[in-house]
Amino acid sequence: MDTSYLLTHLGEEREDYYNAVIPPIMQSSNFAYNSLADFRSAILNELDNFVYSRGNNPTVAILRQKLAALEQAEDALVFGSGSAACAVAIISQLQAGDHLLSVQSPYSWTYKLISKLLSRFGISYDFIDASNLQEIEAAIRPNTKVLFLESPNSLTFELQDLAACAALAKKHGIRTICDNSYASPIYQNPIALGIDLVVHSATKYLNGHSDVVAGVVCGSKALIQKMFELDYMALGPAISPNDAWLLLRGLRTLPLRIQKSNEHAKKVVDYLAQHPKVDYVLYPGHPSHPQYELAQKQMSGFGGLFSVNFKAKRIEQMERFSEALMPTFLLAVSWGGFESLQVPTACFYNLGTAPPPPLPFSFVRYYVGLEDPDYIIDAFEKAFVHLED
Structure with missing residues (x-):
């Protein structure tokens, strides 16, 4: 899909809002239905409908379409911060007793999530030199469920071979997550290299105006649906419609x-x-x-x-x-x-x-x-x- 088209037109059904060139800010917390059948149908699939803006919202839905397309993903969720996006992406793939592998020096709050919070709930972890495939393979345990990557990281700029990491993880049934904030979807697409979930601090290039704090997770429809139905809805990290609109504005010039x-x-x-x-x-x-x-x-x-x-x-x-x-x-x-x-x-x-x-x-x-x-x-x-x- 052409980047110019998706940034300028994708998801913008202008006839639905009086042919305005720019989509409106749908600053509503909830949405009404004309029949019990329609209401029931929306509740059964809130990810693709509008019931309550903690879950989905029309302004946010336009943004989700654009972000997913940019990352060559099937769907996306938008969060109130990049830290929230990383946290929910990781938590959604783990349960007590599981083991996680992470790059040696992830973003500081991702490091604290893994080392301080997850360990409180019976999840073990190892920080590894993920530029070395042999070191990754040696650290894999029977209960390893997630390989968390950050390529490049945002301080000392170590990279991982994303295609090789994805292939190794798939061989062992491990879910891969990559923080792509440094490169943005313009300069790197981890999903195209085999990565399962991609996260961003949308505060950075995606917004680009230093006036919004936000995060993104992109992935398959199945993974996003699973994440949405429990972790996202239970923790409530949704972005506001106003901030989603500002992100749409930022994407135009990304x-x-x-x-x-x-x-x-x-x-x-x-x-x-x-x-x-x-x-x-x-x-x-x-x-x-x-x-x-x-x-x-x-x-x-x-x-x-x-x-x-x-x-x-x-x-x-x-x-x-x-x-x-x-x-x-x-x-x-x-x-x-x-x-x-x-x-x-x-x-x-x-x-x-x-x-x-x-x-x-x-x-x-x-x-x-x-x-x-x-x-x-x-x-x-x-x-x-x-x-x-």
């Missing part, structure tokens, strides 16, 4: 935004990779990345997110350097919007409430947005004085 961010990031990464004050750059789209060939094989682009380790001797140098980059790079989490962002690891040192992170204080994650790359490079040029001895 290919344009991520392509421009990709172009800008490549230019900035090329500049940083050769700078004498840079130790190394981590960006799957740069030849220096240790899994560059795999990235080229299963991704068609890389977006604007990368990390840099600088040659700084003291944490005070990094603090001054990071502050000198403001406001070109805002000090903020997340990514995928118009604005460029930075998350310096130095910020997590000397907190007094937790041990320092495993990464050095000289490590910084950057997101390059839609600003001119020469403007961004100029900001780095001026800030590098703070790393001089």
